[in-house]
Structure formats: structure tokens, C-alpha cells
Amino acid sequence: MTENYSTALQTIINEFKNITPEITNTFIFNKNCEIKASTETVTENQSRKLINAFNDFADHAETIGGVDTLTIQGANSQLSITSMNNYFLVNVSSRSADEKIVEMLTRVIVPTVVKLVDQIPELSGNELSQAKNPEVKPVEEIVLPDKQATQSEPVTAIPEMSASFSSEPILPEPPVNQFMIEKIGGLLVPCDIVRIDSEVIAKWHDIYGDKEITQVHIETLEGKAIMCGFKPIKEASNNGKGIIQFPEKVMQALQTSKGKLVIVKPVITRQGEKSAEAKNKRKHN
Amino acid sequence: MLKQKTSANTTETVFTDQVVITAVDDENSAFARLSASLAEIRKLKGVLGYILRSNTSATLDFDEPEKITENAILSSRIHDSCQEITKQFNLGQTESVLVEGENVKVLCMSIGENNISVFMEKNATHSGIIKRILI
Numbered sequence A: 001m002t003e004n005y006s007t008a009l010q011t012i013i014n015e016f017k018n019i020t021p022e023i024t025n026t027f028i029f030n031k032n033c034e035i036k037a038s039t040e041t042v043t044e045n046q047s048r049k050l051i052n053a054f055n056d057f058a059d060h061a062e063t064i065g066g067v068d069t070l071t072i073q074g075a076n077s078q079l080s081i082t083s084m085n086n087y088f089l090v091n092v093s094s095r096s097a098d099e100k101i102v103e104m105l106t107r108v109i110v111p112t113v114v115k116l117v118d119q120i121p122e123l124s125g126n127e128l129s130q131a132k133n134p135e136v137k138p139v140e141e142i143v144l145p146d147k148q149a150t151q152s153e154p155v156t157a158i159p160e161m162s163a164s165f166s167s168e169p170i171l172p173e174p175p176v177n178q179f180m181i182e183k184i185g186g187l188l189v190p191c192d193i194v195r196i197d198s199e200v201i202a203k204w205h206d207i208y209g210d211k212e213i214t215q216v217h218i219e220t221l222e223g224k225a226i227m228c229g230f231k232p233i234k235e236a237s238n239n240g241k242g243i244i245q246f247p248e249k250v251m252q253a254l255q256t257s258k259g260k261l262v263i264v265k266p267v268i269t270r271q272g273e274k275s276a277e278a279k280n281k282r283k284h285n
Numbered sequence B: 001m002l003k004q005k006t007s008a009n010t011t012e013t014v015f016t017d018q019v020v021i022t023a024v025d026d027e028n029s030a031f032a033r034l035s036a037s038l039a040e041i042r043k044l045k046g047v048l049g050y051i052l053r054s055n056t057s058a059t060l061d062f063d064e065p066e067k068i069t070e071n072a073i074l075s076s077r078i079h080d081s082c083q084e085i086t087k088q089f090n091l092g093q094t095e096s097v098l099v100e101g102e103n104v105k106v107l108c109m110s111i112g113e114n115n116i117s118v119f120m121e122k123n124a125t126h127s128g129i130i131k132r133i134l135i
Helices: A003-019 A044-058 A099-119 A125-132 A198-208 A248-254 A270-284 B029-041 B065-088 B126-134
Strands: A023-030 A035-038 A069-074 A077-084 A087-094 A177-183 A193-196 A215-220 A225-232 A243-246 A261-267 B002-006 B011-015 B020-022 B047-053 B058-062 B094-100 B104-111 B114-121
Touching: A003 A023, A003 A035, A003 A099, A023 A044, A023 A099, A035 A044, A044 A087, A044 B065, A069 B065, A077 A099, A087 A099, A177 A248, A193 A198, A193 A215, A198 A225, A215 A248, A225 A248, A243 A248, B029 B047, B029 B058, B029 B114, B029 B126, B047 B065, B058 B065, B065 B094, B065 B104, B065 B114, B094 B126, B104 B126, B114 B126
Parallel strands: A177 A243, A193 A225, B002 B020
Antiparallel strands: A023 A035, A023 A087, A069 A077, A069 B094, A077 A087, A177 A261, A193 A243, A215 A225, A215 A261, B002 B011, B020 B058, B047 B058, B047 B114, B094 B104, B104 B114
């Protein structure tokens, strides 16, 4: 159990008192008899003696299939011990406490939290930082510069996600489409432009109105992703078939091949919006 | 099954179709009354057996005789441990103790000098049994 885990449990049991003031003592110990969280009201001596007494009979409880819970109803107070995987939650409350709330806390909420936290694999500091900042290979390193490429939208790596917030109106989530890759080639085919179903492009324009969409985000099922320019598929017969046409360089960049599936969504940027506004201004002038 | 009745002066052992070991102190009327109550409780659906123990006598009745020793040890440990826990946390006089295992639960009570443990299936209703014992 990590320190963070202990802190999380401590936070939960500290809240017990706020939920039901009749709860007087709470603590959590593990199978190694280590106290992992405790309210200030429980003394070391009390918890030690309880753990010893509990272990004394729990060791002989095989005949009933171990100990899931123990409930002692005293004249003034009640005590319960609830088993949660490798931990035990001890709770003492007055008899006037709402039984349903106490039961919900000790038998449902805390055991569920412990179970959930147990399911989350512990990440080391390094792994955690990698998870927070996934490494995105710049596509420029993979795709060689081409004369034709300079004439069109350059293929760029996906920018890092920014945590900043702006006062922009919230745009609808970009629609996600899945296409099957088809290869295109030829001298006049730009190496970094993919071709997409014109009906799909029309739908994007319906959703985003005058916002200019110049790039698409393409991701393979293996997790490789790039952003690049796009154009509608030329041949009308290829529209509505659920295909996307890739030049060789894009396929190399995504390390994919013909017939495989990719997930495509339009990239809506502030820049796109500005250029659309500029276009509108020019039209008015 | 073995049925054994013991008093200060006599010991009688009778073999019947059930495994019951009984020790009765005739002078302890509370014990006799509880013994009668538990014999009735024993007939309830889901009740697997019981132990009634005073300072001088004990009555045990279980479906599975091979578990008598294990159950007796567990019962004794529960009573002792819960006394200690009750004392540590000032719970007041213990009214009932319920220990739930994976399949079976044990209801333990102390009436005067008599310690009672009723073993039952986990889905059995123990609150009704508490009431019947306290009547």
C-alpha cells in the first residue's frame, strides 16, 4: 500500500464523522496488523488490543469460511469489523446512529473504494510522467520532404494537449469516422494529403459552419497518430464506400498498410476560425 | 449420534440418530430454559447447530458432528475476544455478537453466565433468533 493510498483511506474515514456524528472511532488495518488509517479518537493501545483479539478468533474461523464481518452490539455502542480484500475496517458508533447509513459506509462505500483503488495498477514516477506526456514522434522525421509537399499543407506532428482554458464558445466534439485505407499514387499526388469521402467532409462543414477545416487527425488502431491535410476523393464511384486514400508517405508515417482501419476526425483550430473570418472579410470588401 | 446428559451426580450416555452431546446442570434453571429455547430454534430452517455453555455444563447440537470441536473452539474464542474488544471500546454490556463467514454466520450471546452460539446459514434471519433467546 502506498502512502497515497493510506492518505486516501484517511480522507474517507475522516469524512465519516461529518456524515454521521454518532460514529466515534474508525480505523483500518491490514492482514499484517499494520494500521493504515485511523481517526484521532483511537489510541494505539486500543487498536493493538482489538487487532490481537480479532486475530485470536479469526485464526479459528475456517469452519465458517473466514471472517467477512463482525458486529458487536453493546448496550451503548456498536462495533463492526468489515473485511475488505487484505484490509479490515473497524467502526465504532453509538446505538443511536442510523443503521442504514453506518452499514452503507462500512459495508458498501469503503470496501468499494478499496476494491477500485486495488484495481488501479500502481505506476512508478517515471511511468506516470510518460502517461501524462505521451511521446509523439514528429512525422517530419519520418516523412521525407518532397517538392510537392511544399505546395500543400505540411504534415505535422500532433501538438501537445494544453491544459489552459479560454473563453471561446464550446465547439461540438469532432465527429469520429472509421475508414479503410486504400493506396493512391502517381506523379500528381501530394505525398502528405489524404483523400476523404466528400459526403463526410460536407457533414463536417454542416457541423462547424464557417470554421475552416484544413487538417484531419488520423489514428491507427495500434495508436499511431498524425495530422495532415486532406482533399475529397476525386472519383465519385469511391465515395460512400467508407474508404480513405493514403499516399505511400502517410502510410509509412503511420506504419500501416492498405486494407487496415483508421480513425479520422477533423481538426478544428482557432487558426482555422481566424482564416475563415479573414476570407469572409475579403469577400465583403 | 451421541446424546450425553451430565449433572453433578450422574452421567448418562445415550446413542440416538442424532449427534448431540448434552451436559445439564439441574440447578441452573436459566440454563434449562435456554436449552429448551435453543432446541426449538434448532428446528428453524437455516439453523445448523448451537452451543450453550455455562461454567459447569454445555449443550452442543450440530448437523455435522465432525465440526463440533472446531465450532466449539471458534465459539469460545469469539466470546473471549469480544469481551476484550467490548472493554477496550466501552461498548457497554454486550447484547449480541454476529460473526459472518463466507457461507455461515454465528450469533453469540451471553445471558448471565451462559454463553450461546447459534450457527446458521448466512441468509438466515438472526434478529428473530435474538428475540426468541431473550423471551
